[in-house]
Amino acid sequence: MAAPHHQEVSGFGPLLRQHRTTAGLSQEALAERAGLSTRAVSDLERGVKTRPHPATMRLLADALDLDLGQRAELAAASRPSATVPSPSSPQELAALPVPHASIVGRTQELVTACDLLRSGNVRLLTLTGPGGVGKTRLALELAQTTASDYSSGAAFVELAPIANPDLVPAAIAGALGIREDRDRSLIESIRERLCTDRLLLVLDNCEHLLAGVQPLVANLLGSAPELTVLATSRGPLRLRHEQLLPVPPLALPGRGHAPQVESLAAIPAIDLFVQRAQAVAPDFALTRANAGDVAEICARLDGLPLAIELAAVRIRSLSPASLVALLGARLRLLTTGPHDAPARQRTLRAAIEWSHDLLSSEHQALMRRLAVFAGGFTLESAAAVSKGDDLFATLDGIEALVDGGLLTRVDGIDGQPRYGMLETVREFALEELAASDDATIVHAAHARRQIALVTEAGAHLH
Known part of the structure; x- marks a missing residue:
């Protein structure tokens, strides 16, 4: 006591x-x-x-x-303006967090997510994507947009500050206003509260607490027929009937042409950069003179909202052209996030480390080995530089990296899947490779693979 x-x-x-x-x-x-x-x-x-x-x-x-x-x-x-509650009085749902700024460039994702939730066929919708892509912001917008569809409203559970999976029930109970009852467990109290409620339960940042989130969500969905769960996670929860909705980076201007400033300003990545730059430098404007550099900044940051916001803050002391010149060291440049933001969102390195640290040591090793590929790679090429050269072990590792938002998958021109890293992630992985004992071996394996591919291509020309 x-x-x-x-x-x-x-x-x-x-x-x-x-x-x-x-x-x-x-x-x-x-x-x-x-x-x-x-x-x-x-x-x-x-x-x-x-x-x-x-x-x-x-x-x-x-x-x-x-x-x-x-x-x-x-x-x-x-909450200084509120009266002290009686310890025995019933509690209301915690209010949804108020976003600090308007959402940018997510019209299509919001429409798609709303349609899924309102279809009546989706009770677990998981927004997935790399760190810093804006999953939390989209989930908040979605909760605010659809809360009125649920008679009991929407409850938001912030899981990022929690380190112990065993504390997930306590976090959910807190958001639902459930007080501890000595005669029953928290999970029983949550189930009783939700068994007849038509509610949207938002679970934000699940990826590091899967051992606590997975069984509890399965339990609640099985016992509360009117419950819908909206989760954000860098990878899937891997539960039955889960609907995934990947959240991509923001749209970028097309390469190879120079659109008018007015049309460029309407492109989501550019719009976000300009808004955040004007927040710290009110006289900043997108002009014909700097539009090309702003577009280059956004493109080299992969359209990743967190990276763009961190870069825009530098406009206080740098011009767009100066920023472009420094982007070769993104991880050292993008370090000035707000002090009231979560620690993982204050620097680009911290955002990537959050995902990296959730990997097993074997998958961390695979991630740094795959960084040698500058333009993407196939499963076979990945196996060629992997430890042990095991195709199926490599496939498992690639799936773990995709689930963690550290690799992307696209279909190649021959219909075969290809994988790649966002350049921001690749810079981190290359640093890890350089600091490891694997660098010389991996670069040699990569060279052998490239020679083999060139030789094979040459044989097809004769």
């Missing part, structure tokens, strides 16, 4: 710090107990984040062993 207060404090951050120090915990120790990141605890105490998600509140209160009165006080401190 937490000790009594020694002095009155106001504000969520100071109150959280007081409870932590009273319990004799460091920020790191509290984060470990709560299954959160140390950064999340630090941001809350410093006031970088002032309105924590209800699920985060519950995790902290449990970790600090707060009594009901202290929990109510902490909840009130996070």
